[in-house]
């Protein structure tokens with residue numbers, strides 16, 4: 001996919017997103033493989049690796065690496081944090097798919113973790129990934145000061161805890177089957193269960209590189225907008241895409257009576273809203289010229305994606 005940068009006041013330069021994603025996905029896969037070797041007791045490491053190394057778009061680590069580079073840092077400096085974001089995302093998926101939550105049998109085209117290893121090991125695999133993510137940031141980050149690493153840990157912990165992802169998942173579950181969920185509640189669910197970790201991924205990359213307050217603010221706004229757009233698109237795809245395309249059972253939101261943007265507004269209006277959010281995200285990066293190309297293209301990828 002070659003996307004042109006259509007933000008006003010930016011030069012029109014083609015950016016090969018397909019090649020970029022392929023390179024970055026490869027780098028992230030290799031780093032994840034190295035980060036989590038198979039140790040004793042093998043069952044838990046096998047279970048953690050089963051989900052962590054099952055593919056996926058690797059969007060969160062790629063965003064983290066890109067924002068670190070935009071802020072003048074290196075890919076190496078951000079790689080442990082980038083890997084941690086994927087560990088946390090994987091933890092959230094393993095737990096989200098459990099029978100006590102969304103009860104899903106497929107993820108990334110494979111049986112879900114609990115279907116292979118059982119609920120007990122799947123819960124522990126999530127716990128293992130959650131804790132290891134923080135160990136990995138603290139233990140493996142090189143080239144950034146202890147102070148910056150601490151800021152990253154605080155930001156990330158907040159993003160996955162009750163003030164972030166956990167809080168969003170709770171309201172998502174409590175809203176199931178309710179016919180009167182309003183847009184404010186829906187926005188809370190989306191910005192917390194999905195947006196918070198995406199935002200942390202973007203902001204932490206830049207924090208490691210010592211970005212200015214202004215840049216952190218721009219990147220935070222960029223990330224909030226793409227985060228909300230991401231979940232709207234996810235809910236559209238749940239209706240319009242096949243299980244094969246998604247690698248998970250489609251049509252689950254309707255079945256579980258989840259309130260979503262498309263259920264409230266219909267597919268067309270939801271699509272328009274996601275596009276508006278992406279335009280708003282890209283507008284945050286207008287001061288950064290060509291250096292922002294990866295993040296601009298990644299924003300477009302969120303609405304263009306089909307899985």
Ligand SMILES: C=C(C)CCOP(=O)(O)OP(=O)(O)O
Pocket residue numbers: 055056057058059089108193194231234307
């Ligand atoms: C947070 C949500 C909405 C779950 C899906 O995330 P992704 O679509 O990023 O899943 P993978 O690419 O990592 O499989």
Ligand SMILES: [Mg+2]
Pocket residue numbers: 096102172
């Ligand atoms: Mg869910």
Ligand SMILES: [Mg+2]
Pocket residue numbers: 096097102104
């Ligand atoms: Mg789910």
